[in-house]
Amino acid sequence: MTTIHIPRIDPQSAMDRNRPVNALLKSQILHLHEAERRLPVRHHTDIYINAIKTEGEAGEYIRAVTEAIHDAHAEAAARRAKRAAKKPEVIDIAAVADDEPVGKPKSDGKGKKKS
Amino acid sequence: MPAGLDNLRHIVVLMMENRSFDHMLGSLTAVNPAIDGIAAGLSNPDTTGALVQPQPLAAFQGQLDPDPDHHFPAVDLQIFGGDTSPGRVANMQGFVKSYFNQQEDVGHSQKIMYYFAQNQLPVLTTLALEFAVFNRWFASIPGPTICNRAFAHYGTSFGQVAMNVFYEKEPYKSIYERMVAAGHTAKIYYYDTTSSTMEVVNLLQNEPQLFATYQQFLADCASGSLPDYSFVEPNYNDHDGDDGEEVANDQHPDHNIQAGEAFIASIYNAIKNSPLWPNTALLVVYDEHGGIYDHVAPPACIPDQFPAAASDTGTGMPFLFDRLGVRVPAILISPWVPKGTVVSGRTFEHASIPATVTKQFLGSYAQRTAREIAADTFVDLISLDVMRQDCPDFD
Secondary structure, eight states, X not given: OOEEOOOOOOHHHHOOTTSXXXXXXXXXXXXXXXXXXXXXXXXXXXXXXXXXXXXXXHHHHHHHHHHHHHHHHHHHHHHXXXXXXXXXXXXXXXXXXXXXOTTXXXXXXXXXXXX | OOHHHHTOOEEEEEEEOSOOHHHHHGGGGXXXXXXXXXXXXXXXXXXXXXXXXXXXXXXXXXXXXXXXOOSHHHHHHHHHTTOOSTTOOOOOOOHHHHHHHXXXXXXXXXXXXXXXXXXXXXXXXXXXXXXXXESSEEOSSSSOHHHHHHHHHHSSOTTOOSSSOOOOOTTOOOHHHHHHHTTOOEEEEESOTTTOOSOIIIIIHHOGGGEEEHHHHHHHHHTTOOOSEEEEOOOOSOEXXXXXXXXXXXXXXXXXXXXXHHHHHHHHHHHHTSTTGGGEEEEXXXXXXXXXXXXXXXXBOOXXXXXXXXXXXXXXXXXXXXXXXXXXXXXXXXXXXXXXXXXXXXXXXXXXHHHHHIIIIIOOOOOOOHHHHHSOOOGGGOOOSSOOSOOOEEO
């Protein structure tokens, strides 16, 4: 079995937060901005995307919107779960209302006005 | 059915950024002549008319700056050498000319022909020699990242040849949505939230539960709980993470190539050291060539049903998606793949990814684009009946 050594890089020499954003990151920012516009206002960032020039700045915006999307969906899921938890009571009441009253004859529907 | 294929339960795709086949793996022709890389007689003219040959002088970082143009009009020049006549033939003679257009520096433009020596890329070249390397895996579009990655997710880019926002069109669903709807599991693992995903407006925005992080990928491997299908995205930017400095490892020019080597090795190690190794196939592939030289002319292909108008291509000509993009590195890794496999005589593109995952997990599935239906699939390469014990280790 062959063992290959993985290259070790020096993060200090490879890393450059001030590198200008490339076309791919610019595009990613625009896609995230499109998504941000659809978020509830309370999840909007206050970052002006036209002023993003470096990878470090791009990363801050990318992180903020990505987390906001996850947060907004988590909030919606929590609300949905809360509504679902309340639902059995409503079903019980509705079920009682739908029960036929004892002794009341079934309606044949005749004589009802259509609304 | 071979035992290897019978054991296949998980497919993982790692899609890196912007490097051509010849640039990354071209050196391997000297090791195995069946690999269609750099050979004698290849060249491109520079703007003085001098012929520039490929040379093993590629650098890990700092050489391809500015980022070589790989938008649709530039790739058209790279493939056709500037010929815009109706009967033109792809000749791969416009790479140096295209790079010259960015700085008008003849010497600098020649660097687009540089490739890596084998010993510079120990991870990628070892994987290519140890498992199955594809001689003909092409980008889906002669254009940039977003539309090419779309083919990996949807089997189409819905008419996009650029980086613009696009939306899914009925009835075509992403491979992840198809899998989940059929009761299977699928995930996109982005590196972290500061790098995030390139699949924002359709999937992240509407289906965030499909996403997890690289750290979760490592944990899912270790616990043997990978989804049926996983798509892994690298780190697209330099940033500070929770555990310190995170160097971009996507290999997009001008990001550090060795950081990408380490990332590829980490994905391989995570699978190989997990209980899922006998049941998992890993495809390492690049989204497009990034404007960097390759010598193989992209072939014609079945048109997609979403054409791009002349006003959208930037060339003054419409595009019917009837030609593939430039060739990229692609390697299929599994302990059931014969050592030293070179896949020749077949053509693959990124639509081969959803086509393969669909075939493996869903069987027949009608609502796919013509391009995806026509795309070749690759799990048949998992052909051994006895699992290999000689697969390499990376440390």
